[in-house]
Amino acid sequence: MKSSMETDRSRAWRGALVAVALLSAATVVCAVLDAEISLMSQAMIDLLAVVAASYLVPRLVAVGTAIGAVAALNFFFVPPRYTLAVEHREHLIALVAMLAVALLVSYLSTALKRESAAARESESRAGQLRSLAIDLAAAGSEDEAVDIGRRALLERFAGPVLLVTSVDGVISSGVDASEDVRRALRCCIDEAAVLGPGTGRWPGLDSWYVPLGAHGRVVGAARIEPALASDTIGREHAQAIAALLAQGVWRLRLLEASLAARAEVERQHVQATFLASVSHDLRTPLAAIVAAASSLEAQRSRLGDAEQGRMLAGIVAEARYLTAVTENTLQLVRLSAGGGALRTEWQSIEEIVGSVVGRLRARPSGGRIRARLGRALPLVRGDATLLAQLATNLIDNALKYSEGAVNLTVVQRGDRLLLSVKDRGSGLAPGDESRVFEPFHRGRDASDARGAGLGLALCRAIAAAHGGSLGVSRRARGGCRFTLALPVAEQPAVEVLP
Amino acid sequence: MSIKVLIVEDDREIRSVLRTALAAEGFEVLTAVSVSEATALLEHDPPDLVVLDLGLPDGDGAQIVRAVRSRSAMPIIVASARHQEAEKISLLDEGADDYLTKPFGVSELLARIRVALRHRGTTLQPATTRYARGDLLIDVDAYRVERAGRPLHLTPTEFKLAARLVRAGGRVVTHRQLLADVWGAEHVLDTHYLRLYMGQLRAKLEAVPSEPRHLLTETGVGYRLVVD
Helix, strand or coil, X not given: CCCCHHHHHHHHHHXXXXXXXXXXXXXXXXXXXXXXXXXXHHHHHHHHHHHHHHHHCCHHHHHHHHHHHHHHHHHHCCCCCCCCCCCCHHHHHHHHHHHHHHHHHHHHHHHHHHHHHHHHHHHHHHHHHHHHHHHHHHCCCHHHHHHHHHHHHHHHCCCCEEEEEEECCEECCCCCCCHHHHHHHHHHHHHCCCECCCCCCCCCCCCEEEEECCCCCCCEEEEECCCCCCCHHHHHHHHHHHHHHHHHHHHHHHHHXXXXXXXXXXXHHHHHHHHHHHHHHHHHHHHHHHHHXXXXXXXXXXXXXXXXXXXXXXXXXXXXXXXXXXHHXXXXXXXXXXXXXXXXXXXXXXXXHHHHHHHHHCCHHHHHEEEEEXXXXXXXXXXXXXXXXXXXXXXXXXXXXXXXXXXXXXXXXXXXXXXEEECCCCCCCCCHHHXXXXXXXXXXXXXXXXXXXXXXXXXXXXXXXXXXXXXXEECCCCCEEEEEEEECCCCCCCCCCC | CCCEEEEECCCHHHHHHHHHHHHHCCCEEEEECCHHHHHHHHHHCCCCEEEEXXXXXXXXXXXXXXXXXXXXXXXXXXXXXXXXXXXXXXXXXXXXXXXXXXXXXXXXXXXXXXXXXXXXXXXXXXXXXXXXXXXXXXXXXXXXXXXXXXXXXXXXXXXXXXXXHHHHCCCCEEHHHHHHHHCCHHHCCCHHHHHHXXXXXXXXXXXXXXXXXXXXXXXXXXXXXXXX
16 A cells, blocks of 8 residues: 555566566576476476566566566477477477466466455454454543544554544644645535545545544544555545544543533532522521511510510521521532632631630520530631531531530540530431431431531531541430541741740 | 711611611611712711621722721721621721621620720720729739739730730720731731630630630631620
């Protein structure tokens, strides 16, 4: 395939030299043995040279060799010697028969040679396509697949080879090519047809333009050189490589599309459950507020002072709960959006826990909180507002799901600061250990308690944003323990003042 | 003569509730819905105290704080939602007296107003230099600190820190203000200094340092001494 007129001609010349050498050698051997062997043996030696030549030289030269061999035998050895005349009729018949045999042998052996070369060639092409198919099946990205395709083409064609991919007929950016080449590539992609020498389309081009894929799903095109009009096999091979490459790219695109579609479905599902959970958490307290407020508006004169007071207190409590839900939701959305840049500063966990506990103690259930903090706790880097919200949510959650004491402890263990909140509530159902942190999960007795769902999801997001972790475990004699682990970094330097 | 309070708030409902609530406490209430209206009122009918909402339609609350501070020590209380934290802190640093996080209860607002008004005219009267609440006494002028009648020894830095909070008289003091006043302007970002020294101070002043009753943390903002 990698041939041209020039190399064909030089090969013929070389072949002619080989043929002349073979004939001369055969004639010399015959001359040397002239006294000992008959004309028949000399004819056989000449025939041997013809057979050898037909294997070694191009076909036309081989035919010439056959004719030359008969002429040489006639000239040198058939009486009368050194003329082309033939004395005996028998010799004439032998010479004609020999010419026929020589031509036939020459024809057969060149045909055999061509076929075995073609078989070797096609075997090697098939082998290349096989390994290309295997390589493409393993390709993980479109770029990788295109790279494999380019290497396969360069194995067969001297090049240069240009491979471009396209999406919906638009060639991907970053292709360095002249406007003419671009136009040919676009046309090849649009028509899903091979262009260039020997194809009947744009035969004036100096390269082949092979589309990747069939009509309707062309994923790109290849520009291949050298392109000979006569090299049908080469062109077909290029098309086969292009077809395999197109399949590979198409498979990768389908895979990507299906992964994206699945991710989108997942996202919508999360969003829907998130919204359902938030709107539930918002609607319930709103219903309580509307009921109490409208009752006060319509029935105030018929309600006693105590009842009015209870309703007003209910409105305030529900509104505070709404505030907490709103705050948790906003923070969670902000954290999961990845933005909202954490305002990290050195924080004292003792201070944060102190202010949270102080605030929660003011509530009716706050008396159940027992806090115990280790001495000389290290500072941690973090966002005080978020860490305070985390502690609030954990304590809130424990107060809501238990009747007894809620124990809060903070200790340092190696390079971690551990904050635990323990209760003796009804505990977790087996398998709930990870589900309680899902945004829409409602714990234990969901019927009588409000969803802390978002609260715990936010806690985990805050822990993660601080490079820490938050886990929950069941306690041996009932209840559960939430543990926040925060990394302790090297402590900041302080200029010591008296 | 009753005390005049200016409420700058663009939400009609909140404005109306606050007006009613403050009027019920005997305040004379002025309202403004925008920075421009507030500026005009401050010019022609100066109140005794301003409750300033953040996120007004026509501009920045900082304009009002600066305009007021250039002329008087009139107390300013900033009311802000959680997401306006940064703006709130910068207003406190610029001289606003205190803050409320929305949503807030009327009793919280009244408590803040009471604290703020205590310092009305601090430019004329001597600043607060004495804190006495429960078993704790801090007398800045006499350089004396006592708990349950026993004298406490504070290091000079601890004392400076305590004195700064006493002078604020129950109002919040931001991290930046504390760091600048106690350690110097070059330390305004070194919040870890505060964490460490506040820890030491609490260990001396509070009965249960992890559950302070006097020296409160305003998470993300600063510190304050509780006044009754």
